[in-house]
Amino acid sequence: MKRIFAVALMMAGAALLSGCPKKHNVIETPNAGSQVSGANQGDDASASGRALSGDAGTQGNGMGGDATGPLARKVIYFDFDKSEIKPEFADIVSAHARNLTSHPGFKMKLEGNTDERGTREYNIGLGERRAQAVRRALMLQGVAESQLTTVSFGAERPAAEGDDETAWAKNRRVELVYGP
Amino acid sequence: MRDFLREHRWAVVVSVLLHGLLVAGLVVATLNPHRTPPPVQPLPIDATVVDSQVLHAAQRAQSDQEAARARAAADAQAAAAAKAAEEARAAEEAKAAEQAKAAEQAKEAEQAKEAEEAKAAEQAKEAEQANEAEQAKAAAQAKAAEHAKADAARAAAAEQQRLIDARKAADAKQAAEARQAAEAKQAADAKRAADERARADREAELRKQLADEEHRSAVESGPLRDSYIARLRNKIQSVWIKPPSASVGLDCLVEVTQIPGGEVTGARVTQCNGDAAARQSIENAVYRASPLPDPPDPALFERNFVFRFKPNE
Amino acid sequence: MNRRISCLAAIGLMLFCSRTWAELVVEITKGQSDAIPIAIVPFSSPEAAAASFDVAQLVSDDLARSGRFKSTDRRDMIEQPHTGAGISFDDWRRLNNDYIVVGQVQPLGQDRFNITFELYNILNHQRLLGYQISANKPGLRLASHQVADMVFEKILGIRGAFATRVAYISVLGSLPHKDYRLIVADADGENPHVVMQSGEPLMSPAWSPDGQSLAYVSFENRLPSVYVQTLKTGERQRVSARAGVNQAPAWSPDGKKLALTLSTRDGNLDIYVLDLTTQALTRITDDPGIDTEPQWSKDGQSLYFTSDRAGGPQIYRIGTQSGDKPRRLTFQGSYNARPRLSPDESQLAFVTQEDGGYRIATMDLRGRGDVQVLTKGHFDVSPSYAPNGAEIIYASRDRGRGVLALVSADGRVQERLVSSEGELQEPAWAPF
Numbered sequence: 024m025k026r027i028f029a030v031a032l033m034m035a036g037a038a039l040l041s042g043c044p045k046k047h048n049v050i051e052t053p054n055a056g057s058q059v060s061g062a063n064q065g066d067d068a069s070a071s072g073r074a075l076s077g078d079a080g081t082q083g084n085g086m087g088g089d090a091t092g093p094l095a096r097k098v099i100y101f102d103f104d105k106s107e108i109k110p111e112f113a114d115i116v117s118a119h120a121r122n123l124t125s126h127p128g129f130k131m132k133l134e135g136n137t138d139e140r141g142t143r144e145y146n147i148g149l150g151e152r153r154a155q156a157v158r159r160a161l162m163l164q165g166v167a168e169s170q171l172t173t174v175s176f177g178a179e180r181p182a183a184e185g186d187d188e189t190a191w192a193k194n195r196r197v198e199l200v201y202g203p
Numbered sequence: 204m205r206d207f208l209r210e211h212r213w214a215v216v217v218s219v220l221l222h223g224l225l226v227a228g229l230v231v232a233t234l235n236p237h238r239t240p241p242p243v244q245p246l247p248i249d250a251t252v253v254d255s256q257v258l259h260a261a262q263r264a265q266s267d268q269e270a271a272r273a274r275a276a277a278d279a280q281a282a283a284a285a286k287a288a289e290e291a292r293a294a295e296e297a298k299a300a301e302q303a304k305a306a307e308q309a310k311e312a313e314q315a316k317e318a319e320e321a322k323a324a325e326q327a328k329e330a331e332q333a334n335e336a337e338q339a340k341a342a343a344q345a346k347a348a349e350h351a352k353a354d355a356a357r358a359a360a361a362e363q364q365r366l367i368d369a370r371k372a373a374d375a376k377q378a379a380e381a382r383q384a385a386e387a388k389q390a391a392d393a394k395r396a397a398d399e400r401a402r403a404d405r406e407a408e409l410r411k412q413l414a415d416e417e418h419r420s421a422v423e424s425g426p427l428r429d430s431y432i433a434r435l436r437n438k439i440q441s442v443w444i445k446p447p448s449a450s451v452g453l454d455c456l457v458e459v460t461q462i463p464g465g466e467v468t469g470a471r472v473t474q475c476n477g478d479a480a481a482r483q484s485i486e487n488a489v490y491r492a493s494p495l496p497d498p499p500d501p502a503l504f505e506r507n508f509v510f511r512f513k514p515n516e
Numbered sequence: 517m518n519r520r521i522s523c524l525a526a527i528g529l530m531l532f533c534s535r536t537w538a539e540l541v542v543e544i545t546k547g548q549s550d551a552i553p554i555a556i557v558p559f560s561s562p563e564a565a566a567a568s569f570d571v572a573q574l575v576s577d578d579l580a581r582s583g584r585f586k587s588t589d590r591r592d593m594i595e596q597p598h599t600g601a602g603i604s605f606d607d608w609r610r611l612n613n614d615y616i617v618v619g620q621v622q623p624l625g626q627d628r629f630n631i632t633f634e635l636y637n638i639l640n641h642q643r644l645l646g647y648q649i650s651a652n653k654p655g656l657r658l659a660s661h662q663v664a665d666m667v668f669e670k671i672l673g674i675r676g677a678f679a680t681r682v683a684y685i686s687v688l689g690s691l692p693h694k695d696y697r698l699i700v701a702d703a704d705g706e707n708p709h710v711v712m713q714s715g716e717p718l719m720s721p722a723w724s725p726d727g728q729s730l731a732y733v734s735f736e737n738r739l740p741s742v743y744v745q746t747l748k749t750g751e752r753q754r755v756s757a758r759a760g761v762n763q764a765p766a767w768s769p770d771g772k773k774l775a776l777t778l779s780t781r782d783g784n785l786d787i788y789v790l791d792l793t794t795q796a797l798t799r800i801t802d803d804p805g806i807d808t809e810p811q812w813s814k815d816g817q818s819l820y821f822t823s824d825r826a827g828g829p830q831i832y833r834i835g836t837q838s839g840d841k842p843r844r845l846t847f848q849g850s851y852n853a854r855p856r857l858s859p860d861e862s863q864l865a866f867v868t869q870e871d872g873g874y875r876i877a878t879m880d881l882r883g884r885g886d887v888q889v890l891t892k893g894h895f896d897v898s899p900s901y902a903p904n905g906a907e908i909i910y911a912s913r914d915r916g917r918g919v920l921a922l923v924s925a926d927g928r929v930q931e932r933l934v935s936s937e938g939e940l941q942e943p944a945w946a947p948f
Contacts, residue, residue: 144808155782448673
C-alpha cells in the first residue's frame with residue numbers, strides 16, 4: 024500500500040515537473056483526431072482512412088498486413104550519442120502513431136538500446152532517452168500515454184555483434200514492440 | 204718414623220700443605236706467560252663522516268667524542284688491569300716467600316725436636332741399666348719428660364702457627380692496602396690522561412682544520428669526486444626496488460660501511476620517516492648494489508658514508 | 517708513563533685522520549618499479565601424491581600476478597631446502613634472489629594438513645616470518661592464498677588480497693538466445709560458482725559491506741528490477757521494481773541502504789536512496805539530465821555519481837542531506853563516468869574517454885586532484901578496487917572478446933586475468 028502511494032506521489036510529482044504544456048498536448052490530440060477542425064479535417068480524414076486500410080488484416084497485436092509498409096518496420100536507428108529521431112524514420116513514427124490511435128486498446132513497449140561504447144549504466148540512461156524520444160513523438164501524434172511504456176536495455180541486448188561501426192550502428196536503436 | 208708422625212700430626216699436615224702451596228705457586232707462575240697489555244691498535248673508525256651541510260655535524264662530533272672517551276676508558280682499564288696484575292703478583296711472591304720462611308722455621312723446629320727426642324731416649328736407656336726402681340722412676344721421669352717435651356713441641360708448633368697466621372694477616376692487610384693505593388693511583392692517572400687527551404683533541408682540531416683545506420683542494424673539489432658520487436648514485440638507483448609506500452616525502456638515511464673493492468659490510472638505516480617496507484627496500488638496495496663501484500681515484504675511497512633516499516617521484 | 521703518552525698520541529693521530537676524511541652523502545632520488553625477485557621453494561609434502569597440494573605454486577602465482585614480485589622458476593633452483601637451516605644464502609644471492617620462502621606440508625591425520633612456512637631476506641639472512649596453518653583438504657587452496665597474503669604484507673607493508681573473491685557477469689551464446697550468469701570466483705579466477713542464471717540480461721553486481729550478499733539488476737521479467745541475493749542460502753529478495761528504470765544499486769557503508777537509479781514517467785533518471793528496513797525512498801538528485809552510477813563515501817554522508825547535466829557525463833559529489841547542491845569533480849575531457857572510491861578514500865577510479873577509447877583513470881582525492889590514466893585499451897570500463905586498495909579489476913576487450921584485467925592503483929603493473937568461457941564483464945571485488 025505504501026509503495027503504491029509512493030509511486031503515485033512520484034508520478035504526480037513527475038507530472039508536475041514534466042510541465043503542463045505536455046499534458047495539454049495529450050488532451051488536445053485525441054480531440055484533434057476525433058473533432059473535425061477546419062483546415063486539418065481533410066488531412067485527418069485521409070490519414071485515418073489510410074490507417075484503416077493499412078489495418079485491414081490487423082491482428083490483436085497490431086501487426087500490419089502490409090509487409091513492406093512503414094508499419095512493418097519496427098526499429099528506429101540513431102546517430103552516436105544522439106536521441107533525436109532522424110527524418111527518415113518520421114514515417115515509421117507516424118504509421119505506428121496512427122495504428123495506435125485507431126486502436127486505443129493496443130499497447131506498445133518502446134525498447135531503447137545503445138551501442139557498446141561507454142559505461143553500462145550510463146548507456147541505460149541513453150537508451151531510455153531514445154525510447155522517450157520516440158514516446159514523445161508518438162504522443163505528439165495522438166497516442167495515449169497509457170498505451171506506451173518505455174524500457175531501456177542500454178548496451179545489454181545488441182542486435183549485432185562486433186567492435187566496429189557497422190555493428191554499432193545497428194545497435195543504436197529503439198524497438199517498437201506491440202503487446203502489453 | 205711412624206711414632207714421630209703420629210705425635211706431631213698437626214705440624215706435619217701444616218708443613219705438607221705449605222710446601223704444596225709453595226710448589227704449586229711456583230709452577231703456576233712459571234707456566235703463565237708474562238701478560239703484556241694489548242697494543243693500542245688504530246680501531247676502524249665508527250664515526251659517521253658526513254657533509255657539514257647536512258644536519259649530522261653535531262651528531263658526528265658527539266659520536267667522535269664518545270669514541271675517544273671509550274678508547275680512553277679502554278686504555279685506562281688496560282693499564283689498571285696490568286697494574287693490578289703486577290701488584291697481585293708482587294703480593295703473591297711476598298706471601299710465598301713468607302710461607303717458605305715459615306715452612307723452614309717449622310722444619311728447623313722439627314729437627315730440634317728430633318735431636319731432643321734422641322737424647323731423651325738415650326738418657327732413658329742409661330737410667331734403666333743403673334737400677335730397676337730407678338728405671339721405673341727414670342722411665343716415669345723420662346715419660347714425663349717426653350710428655351713435657353711433646354707439649355713443648357706442640358706449643359712451639361702452635362707458636363709457629365700463630366706466627367704464620369699473624370704474618371698471613373699482615374700480608375693480607377698489606378695486599379689490601381696495596382690494592383687501594385693502586386686504585387687511587389688509577390683514578391688519578393685516568394683523570395690526568397683525560398685532561399691530556401682533551402688538550403690533544405684541541406690541538407688535533409686546529410691541525411685538522413689546516414689539513415682539511417689542503418686535502419680538500421687536492422681532491423674534493425674535483426670532477427673526480429663528482430664522478431664517484433654519480434657512479435654510486437646510479438648503482439643504487441638501478442637496484443632500488445621502490446615499494447608503493449616509498450613516494451615523494453620519504454627521507455631516509457643509511458650509514459654504509461664498505462671495504463676496499465666495494466663490498467658492503469654494513470648498512471644501517473638511521474633517520475627515516477618511512478614504513479617498514481620502505482626501510483627494508485632501502486637496506487636491500489644497499490646490499491644489492493654490493494660491490495659498490497670503485498672511485499676513479501683511490502684517495503676518494505670512503506669506508507663510511509651515507510646514502511640519503513629522497514625520491515622525487 | 518711512556519705507554520700513556522703513546523696512547524694519547526695514537527688517539528690524537530686517529531682523530532686527526534678521521535677529520536681529514538671528506539664528508540660524503542649521496543642523494544638517491546629515483547628507484548625502479550621492478551618486481552622483487554623472490555624464490556618460493558616447493559614445499560615438502562607427504563608421499564601420498566593424492567594428498568599433496570602444490571602450495572608453493574599457488575603462492576608463487578599469486579605474488580607474480582600482483583605484478584610486484586618476480587617468482588624464480590623452479591628449474592633455476594639449485595637446491596630445495598624446506599627449513600631455514602637448509603638455505604645456502606650466498607648461493608641464492610648469486611642467483612639474484614632477494615627473498616626466499618621455504619616450507620612443509622604435513623598430514624595431521626584424517627584429511628587434515630599442517631602448512632609450515634618461513635620467509636627469509638636473502639640479503640641480510642634475516643628471518644622475517646614463521647607460521648603454521650592447519651587446513652582440511654578443500655581448505656588448502658584458501659590457506660595457500662593466506663600464505664601469499666602474509667608474505668605480501670610483510671615485504672610491501674600492504675595487506676594482501678589474495679584470499680578474496682570477485683563477482684562478475686558472464687555472457688554465453690549468441691543472439692538472440694544469450695545466457696547470462698552472475699558468477700562468484702576466487703580473486704585468481706579459480707573456483708567459479710554460478711550464483712544466478714538468466715535468459716535475460718544481468719547487470720551491476722554490488723557486494724554488501726559484509727560480503728554475504730550481492731545486489732544486482734535483472735531483466736528477467738523483460739523489465740529491470742533490483743534484487744538482493746544472500747549467497748549462502750541463495751535466497752533472493754526483489755527490492756525495487758518500480759515502473760521505468762531500476763538500476764545501479766550501491767550499498768551504504770552500514771549495509772542498511774541502497775542508492776539506486778530510478779526514472780520518472782518521462783524517463784528522467786535520478787538517484788534515490790532506499791532504506792532496506794523501512795522501505796523509505798529518498799530522492800537525492802533532481803535534474804533533467806541522466807544522474808546515475810551512485811557510490812557512497814565511507815561515512816555514508818555523500819554520494820559520488822555520474823551526471824550529464826552539463827552536456828556530457830561528468831562525475832559529481834552530493835551530500836545525502838536534503839538541499840545539498842552537487843559539486844562537479846571532473847573537468848578534463850568530455851566523458852567521465854562510473855566513479856568508484858578506493859577503500860581509504862585517497863583515490864577515485866572512473867572511466868574516461870581519451871583518443872576515442874574508454875580507459876580507466878584515477879583522481880587523487882587528497883592532493884590537487886591530479887588525474888592519471890592507467891590503461892591504454894579502447895574498451896576499459898567497470899573499474900572495481902581490491903579491498904586493500906592496491907589494485908583495480910576492470911572489464912576490457914581483447915580481440916573482440918570481453919575479458920577481465922587488473923591494473924595496480926598507481927598504474928605501474930597490468931595483468932590479464934585467467935578468463936573462463938564467455939564474455940566477461942562488470943567485475944566487482946568483494947570486501948575482506
